[in-house]
Amino acid sequence: MTLPGVPRSYLDVLATETGDDFSGSILQPAGGIVVYMLRPGIQNRVLALSSTSVGYFGWSPIGASARDRIQGVFGYGVPSTTADIPTSGVASFSLYGYAAARPAGVNSDPIFYQFLGSAEFDLSLRAVRGSFATGNLTGYPSRGSLAERFEFSQASFKSDGTFTGTLTVPGMTGAGEYEGSFTGPGAGELMLRWKAPYRDPATGRTDMIYGVLVGKKN
Secondary structure, eight states: OOOTTSOGGGEEEOGGGOSSSEEEEEETTTTOEEEEEEOOSTTOSSOOOSSEEEEEEEEOOTTOOGGGOEEEEEEEEOBOOGGGOOSSSEEEEEEEEEEEEOOTTOOSOOEEEEEEEEEEEETTTTEEEEEEEEOOOTTSOOOOOOSOOEEEEEEEEOTTSEEEEEEEOTTOSSOEEEEEEEESGGGOEEEEEEEEEEEOTTTOOEEEEEEEEEEEEO
16 A cells, blocks of 8 residues: 555554454554454454455545545455365355445545355356345444345356445445456455445435445355
8 A cells, every 4th residue: 555645654653453353553653554454363253364455545635624524445355276176066255344435415424334145156046146235243343324235146257256236225226336356275265346336325315335345254
């Protein structure tokens, strides 16, 4: 990750945001660049990942208005090797991730949402089943709630472990989409990014929300 215009040494660990499950850092002199992510490792009680992680960032220059603040979400990982990609069978994954959306027409910070879900990959039928929605984790604060549930629909798999597909949102017109990759040894983890329509709870308007998910095979 490149820090705009400043050395990496300016990045300070946030003691209040660091533990077995999450880690957070802030770049103090530039007005506040915050990076917050799921800590990899078998000790993580949220999702014990070893080859993948997910997080969000925010950049608020000194004196910036809410509309000028930059915030977003990201996922990263080590793609599985082609030899590790199964071509048949069924595998279920637990999912965790974030999305960010700025209330339409509102001069405010983007809102971060936290997502929990599950997905079942049937490589014999070339299909994905499952869904994800906003949810709370015990001991961690809510990051906003949405009424929508996002369901995996059509899927297409490639031999290199990447996949694409569509998302349906019950009660909403139009479909979303996702793309991802299996990660780690034995294709035991995954990462994906997605976008889909949702109803902005601040305005009631239909808009698009953008997010990332990581997963671990059950």
